[in-house]
Amino acid sequence: MGRRTRGARTQASQRQYDIETEWTAADLAVLEELKRAEALLPDDAPRALLSVRLSVLTDETTSPIRQELDLRMLARERGYRVVGVASDLNVSATKVPPWKRKKLGDWLNNRAPEFDVLLFWKLDRFVRRLSDLSTMIDWCLKYRKNLVSKHDAIDLTTTAGKIMVTIIGGIAEIEAANTSTRVASLWEYTKTQSDWLIGKPAYGYETVETEDGRIVLGIDQTAHRALHWCRHVAMRAEPLSAQQMVNVLVRTGLCGQGLTASTLLRRLRNPALMGYRVEEDKNGGVRRSKLVLDGDGRPIRVADGVFTEEQFHSLQRALDRRGKQQPTRTPEGATKFLGVLICPDCKTNMTVQKTQSKGRSYAYLRCGKCKGGGLGAPNPYEIYGQLVEDVLKVLGDEPVMTREYRQGAEARKEQQRLEQSISYYMTGLEPGGRFTRTRFTKEQAEEKLDDQIRQLAAIDPESTKDRWVAVHNGKSFRTRWQEGGMEAMGADLLRVGVKCEVTRTKVPGVRAPRIRMKIKVPKDVRDRLILKDDDFAEAF
Template sequence: MAKRTRTARSAQQKAYTVEAEWTAADLALLEELKRAEAALPADAPRALLSVRLSVLTEDTTSPVRQELDLRREALNRGCRVVGVASDLNVSATKVPPWKRKQLGDWLNNRAPEFDVLLFWKLDRFIRRLSDLNAMIDWALKYGKNLVSKHDSIDLTTVVGKIMVTLIGGIAEIEATNTSTRVASLWDYAKTQSAWLVGKPAFGYTTAEDEDENVVLVIEADAHKALHWCRRLARRGVSARRMVTLLKRAGLASDGLTPTTLRRQLRNPALMGYRVEEDKTGGVRRSKLVLDKNGKPIGVAEAIFEDDEFYEFQADLDKRSKNQPQRQPGSATKFLGVFICADCKTNMTVQRNRVKDRMYAYLRCQGCKAGGLGSPNPDAINAKLVSDVLSVLGDEPVQVREYARGAEARAKVAQLEESVAYYMKELEPGGRFSKTRFTREQAEETLDKLIAELGEIDPATTEDRWVNVANGKTFRQTWEEGGIEAMSADLLRVGVRCEVTRTKIKGQRAPEVKLRLMIPKDYRDRLVIKEDHSAGKI
């Protein structure tokens, strides 16, 4: 039966790019709109355009059309466009606005640069009611307005706030229905012998038969690699050695690791059966999907027959170690902070059980066998804590806050108006120029107004970020929050600690030296910004 792989066919299709969508007429219209924007007054409201699209189809609105429509809407409202946040292939259900690559940067870091957030339609902007409420709170806090071209949304009125909540509820219901349909499709697909949807297991790829039905076929190079690994396992070869041999033979990518290879070799899908992820036990595994009679569901030709596969697993078990269960959180208290001086990879705590004793070593991921094992990781952690406290402990904790310039702008406008009034009335024929007393009093008042105007910092008239000290040092904060708080701050700031291990003759444990690497702009990075991980901005 003739087959052709879908991967090859897809590779021939032209990848979608926004640039390819712009026609000459679109570009001409864009320039026309920009010229019209240039004629707006200097104090015109500043608009940020939000363009989002999950998947481009014939039924969706292209990013180009969204942007042009939004530019027209901004011009109709007398707003000057200061930026376009274009997030394509992004689900509004899964990714809230503040976590999108472009829009998130504007919301989190560039809020002072715009006054109005303009989007094409509410469901193009947001699809969860909780996310919508968070955005409304954010807009009210920072003095921004949310505007939709195709929905009656205006946060400056009570009716507008109610309307945006109702529309957001409808959008969430629609998103929930879509999620339910997708979940139902997956549940149905798992019970079928035909391959309907999903990513094939390693060793297989998708193809089309003569009737253009999607089927799974064995990938030749993967088949060769898997049977090679089976023969090596029979001889007692380790997974690490298998990875080296596979890479040398060109049958594996440079990114293949022993852990990934073990997971691939233990996948029951290699017998041609349907599998699903087993989420129990804290270890990533696949398990067979059984039909109503309790039998595995075949979906493809087997790479290993059942007896071959189980013999293979027994050979792999002979090399496996009874390792303790992975600790919650991370493999080390400073994961991502400690790096090996030789291979520059992260260092983790490896725990081995020998009989009834547990041994812990600090090892890297790139050196052979993890490099020289460094015992007593707690002592190394304590040395890092001491070094960090001596350098950063006395730095004040500062929190970034949003300062609005509306009050200062109103004050400046009032003073300028008063100054202009007194200057005009002091001119010949003015009300303060008629007598010496009134002139002197007016000049004294004018001087006071000019002095008061000069004392106002122009920066305070603009919306801006300011850093406010909370009265604590990082030493105090870390004493309260413990090592977890320190580790999180070090990762946030970009602080790293190079670990150098040197073999000492006559000793089993190597000599360990730490070198703290702190970015030059660490003070700016230490400033605490609002945490968006809790589902709000």
């Protein structure tokens, strides 16, 4: 039966767009003309951010250069000053929402005070999901930003645009309510089918297209070689360890550099290698897969097996003989302060490894790259306790500051009113002016003028700008961490970039090494400690 890998037909007609695309002389001439026109705009002109996106370049797509020039022309027509271009190329709008894109996401999450209106070329260049558009509309209304499309009727300052917002918001609400039901129903249906409809195949398989257009699973020959070699060396009288297998597979190019021993063991223990449909088994906190059974209680075959049932089960017995009995994982993870505690020698994370022997459980804090995990620290909770104590001494009294968005529209309006009023009184107090006709009117006008000058001088120039400000929420980090425990402290230290080097030195005649800890705090730790609310967290 002839077949080929799915997607082969479309790859030839598409190519990734080069981010370093060169502008033509004609394009640059147009750009310079638009910038000259922009320089003539008043200082208080609305500030525009241009959003440019492209996944792949085909004959039908519009290049990023054309998108930018068209948007700059639109900005000129509307009197907007362009303050930036968020260009995200080779990015799918279906898979990556605006706030998760590298360039546009930085503007939305961190640079909102720097622009007033967001321009995009066409709706599908900006978003491809109604729920994403609804989220962006909510964000714009919250921060008083305008959303304008060149080729679609989206403009939050127009009546038609507001009607469009209402329609889109209603559709998105219906979509959000039905999404979970549709997805759950689709997956339940897929589990009962022998054809491969959706999902990522297990390691050892790939999706292929038959001559009649059906999508089925076929055996990946490279993975087949790797898996059978692993079974061969695991069945020896002196079998190789999982890490030794990984080293050989990576060195020979059968697997990628990122392969780990735990990943390899999960692959070797997956019953999908017998050609059956599987699903994740979440019981006990261990990442495993289990067979999906049909209505008669039999496994559902979706492909030829990489292993026969006898080969698979004999492999499991061999792995069980050599495997260590690891305790069940705890829901919050085995290691506290993961990413904070590091080894000063290999610079990798320190993690807790647990083993059981003769009915007793042992926990050691080890690093990732030192031979054998380095000198293991046998009492992880003692290290946690010392880290908590040291961090509280250094950062415990720091106030908890939260980032809030302040808009300068009201202050700008008041500043403009005072400036106009001062100009009015100054003109009236000039020789021959309306306030110079009598002594009384002149004194009253001068008094009023002085008062308004004082009011104008009292306005902080920063208050007239849209800006982020840090506000104290009344707590210290000591209080915050006492309420949230080690999990809250670990999350904050990881976010801020605080590291703790754990040095273990062998002591003659003593089994446990001597432990020394050194906390490394970034110089700008106070700025990093400021809590920033995620406006888009609810979107996920």
